[in-house]
Amino acid sequence: MTHAPKFSPLPNNPPPFAGAPKIRGAKLGLDPRAVKRDFPIFEHNPGLVFLDSAASAQKPAAVIDHVAEFYRSDYANVHRGVYRLSARSSDRYEGARETVRKFLNAASADEIVFVRGATEGINLVAYSWGMAFLQPGDEVLITELEHHANIVPWQLIRERTGLKLIVAPIDASGGIDLAAFEARLSRRTKLVAVTHLANATGAILPVETMARLAHEHGAKILVDGCQAAPRLPVDVRALDCDFYVFSGHKIYGPTGIGVLYAKGEILEAMPPWQGGGDMIEQVTFEKTTFQHPPHRFEAGTPDISGAIGLAFALDYIEALGRGAIFAHEEELTGYGVDTLSRLPGIRLVPAGQRRLGILSIDVPGIHPHDLATVLDQHHVAVRAGHHCAQPLMDKLGLAGTTRASLGIYNDERDIDSLAAALAAAQKLFT
Amino acid sequence: MTHAPKFSPLPNNPPPFAGAPKIRGAKLGLDPRAVKRDFPIFEHNPGLVFLDSAASAQKPAAVIDHVAEFYRSDYANVHRGVYRLSARSSDRYEGARETVRKFLNAASADEIVFVRGATEGINLVAYSWGMAFLQPGDEVLITELEHHANIVPWQLIRERTGLKLIVAPIDASGGIDLAAFEARLSRRTKLVAVTHLANATGAILPVETMARLAHEHGAKILVDGCQAAPRLPVDVRALDCDFYVFSGHKIYGPTGIGVLYAKGEILEAMPPWQGGGDMIEQVTFEKTTFQHPPHRFEAGTPDISGAIGLAFALDYIEALGRGAIFAHEEELTGYGVDTLSRLPGIRLVPAGQRRLGILSIDVPGIHPHDLATVLDQHHVAVRAGHHCAQPLMDKLGLAGTTRASLGIYNDERDIDSLAAALAAAQKLFT
Amino acid sequence: MDARELYQDIILDHGRHPRNFRELPQATNLAHGHNPLCGDRVTVYLELDGDRIKDLSFDGRGCAISTASASLMTEVLKGKTLAEADALFKGFHAEVTGKAVPRLPDALAEDMERLAPLEGVRAYPTRVKCATLAWHAFEAALKNGAAGTVATVKTE
Amino acid sequence: MDARELYQDIILDHGRHPRNFRELPQATNLAHGHNPLCGDRVTVYLELDGDRIKDLSFDGRGCAISTASASLMTEVLKGKTLAEADALFKGFHAEVTGKAVPRLPDALAEDMERLAPLEGVRAYPTRVKCATLAWHAFEAALKNGAAGTVATVKTE
């Protein structure tokens, strides 16, 4: 290595690294056994039946290795650097934003704000938009199917804004009661905040209809897409939602990154929330002016590798095909419902007319934690408890459920393993 | 040397993977040339003279590869999972918290809150502690040396709390004017928020003394340790500070993770800020109760791999030795000051009595951006601009500076390259 | 470890048919325990006579582990002095968390033996909380008197 | 690319001795430009006569690239119609961002030639903003009239 400055500039775009993993699952629709080979966790944990993707999905080598490669070859802080390494890093970070824009079919990359996850996304909307625009008596309408992330932020700003939290109930089938939802809409409703797919039961909500109804009443709508984004093709313009959030770690990307989408003119009108570097235009001790979105909402050094890793994950699932993923999840959900329905003494928690990717199980007489422990002893990883949806559990009269959730690497054998383990648990406990 | 014990996996872990990178820099104090070989960026960018660690540090293979390995073998969501994979992931996440506790010598791991970075850490203190405990007329005392991250959050809550932002000036030498600082303390001062090491100039602040003075006036003290934590041994109990923040990406760890330390009893009294899963005790639509710290402040799925990656980075620098790192930074800073002082037409921005790791350069007649571009053409990566410290630039009467900052992989040849490139730029522009 | 090592017959039996599962109207001390992770709740009732535990009971809802553990606890602690109860708690806690078990008075050896079926949770870190929930509530009841403050069992 | 390819003599000269560097008291239009990245500021003054640019000037502080670019811009645009100015902006913008350059009227070929020394910024994405700052301010001035609204130049 010589230090005499020679003018061989650093390449602006190094060639893709040699060890780039192959995507094996892409040919002829989605072959979950092939997809599984893209996920090193299964190689390192032989026999693992992973049915907890709704809590967090595993990561393909395409994400793990490319993020490592990014740190090896292109890392530097973004935005403020003049030198080329930093420009390259910035390009990749802003390129990730464009990848997300395409994934959601947003009109502009400026409508994409990187956050830590769905939780921070909803908190950002509450603390920025909510604190600025909600008046005493204004109503925020949620549903009984919400995750705590879409309940607690509204409670936290309730006192300061005077908002009223209104809850639309589920019907007997476990789906949203659309008539009751509509009946709760009024001119006082300023925001409808609903999940796209209920994480505790798998119910899909008719968010297009809910968006139309919300807008007819002059309300904005926030859609929590945590569980939907990994399973359904999502088009924020077709949905016509005002806000959409999802988490990277549930969509086969790294932890620490998520997305808040908001319509450009709404974002432009929102005051900043967190303050710091990168989100300012000019600072004096007396007065500070702020950048335009999305930078106004990204204070401090962002999770650069997280954003880039998320983009790799989205590239990966786009390569598999989002239609193919949807079809796979539908098919496997159907197989799961059929299989579990045949087991005596096992009850599926109802999920309305349309369930996807999540099978929430109640075995009367066996506590969910005991059930999950026995399943774990059979290498079947599921989640047990309230799934951050305590109010829904209260409504259903359950202490909790045992939840199996599906991902692109699951196949019918995983469901069969689940069924066998459930039978073994029943034998033990009854 | 072998480092296996340093990264010995937790009891439930699979054996360490075969390709575990070696730490080469640990023998006989700190040998920056050996350290450099631990950082793949230099292999991928031959000739790179990286002098921008104050913006963000590069990552050792020990961090990059171990994080990848974590995703390959142990990944699952934390805290709520009954199955063993999730327990292993949780253990590693909480183990990372313990690593940070040791690094700061905090009394308890419950005093360590994981945040995205220093910026989010300070915002958390402002929005939780500040909104709860600051009354109209209460004063927050900062200094002219602060980064925007320690200015803007206080401005953002100023209107809602009625706080007054007071600024302690620097003296002619560029250090904090301690007498002027003391004169600004009064019973109205509720919080002193100061940087430990000024990112724009490299000035070290006497934070022990400032903490004592703050406490004598009944004020709390927040120390922004972004630049200090990677360079100085830090002991929050010896400092007796109430809050301490730093960012993972500046201390050779991943992006997206940082630390807020706060004394246990202070944290316990602070209301939640962001709401969501994991930070609640019980949720109903009417009323929600919250977890104890640190979980109360970690809403939603945390940046699990970020926290674990940060712990790997801290393990790495502990293996090099924090005393050795401090000595290295001191020595190289001294060499840098000597070298640059000998160059005609080059002015070092003053940094008080004690400068560490940062050389802020002003070349009258050459705009910092032009200078940085020419340096980049010589493979020297430095930062140009206001360094997120616009008020300080205004005070110094500078549009910006060109800043070279040091890390554990830099050595005297990097300073020599910088000097040569500066001379070439001067020749071009004058 | 297989399921039967954790769920031994004695656990399953106490899980299905918990002993001393009732309110204690004459309780001198009580406390609620709550495991926020799973929402399980237990209330432990104590009747103290000087420093001796005259009677002891519990109610609430929980998994097989936490129910069996509460049930065994009430059997073992009934009639003990507070010092003995404390020693048993320490011993049990060390046992299930896999820590070094402190030396216990010989007189308590048999009681420890009766708690031994719960040792299996050691291999299930997330279940340790279930096994210790009632014990933490017991400790809190001693501190609280009859006030009934909620003691939230924290992650071990 | 070496330093001299970016910092050609013409750039260095205009950077050191910018032309039309002054306020224009009779300006019909003006706008401020600000690059929040580096804090550079430029004000562009315009005197319009119908749809022709009668006079044009700038002041402010900036780096060699932004100063030279502003200076060359004022030279090139003076006397042009608004349509010609717009075509030149489009051409210049495409040139420095490395996009396909639109076909320009032959009459403007010589003007494009004069702007060519700035092409080098293409290899320095972070410096493109410097090269286009004054041009964005020019555009904003056309929209604003004399109101002087601050037009913040955004990241390209």
Ligand SMILES: Cc1ncc(COP(=O)(O)O)c(C=O)c1O
């Ligand atoms: C002194 C100081 N404080 C705060 C910050 C903000 O850190 P981050 O951007 O990682 O949140 C920085 C880094 O830019 C800094 O140098």
Ligand SMILES: Cc1ncc(COP(=O)(O)O)c(C=O)c1O
């Ligand atoms: C429907 C739904 N909303 C919100 C969240 C919160 O996501 P995160 O924890 O990634 O912020 C989750 C995941 O737990 C979820 O399933």
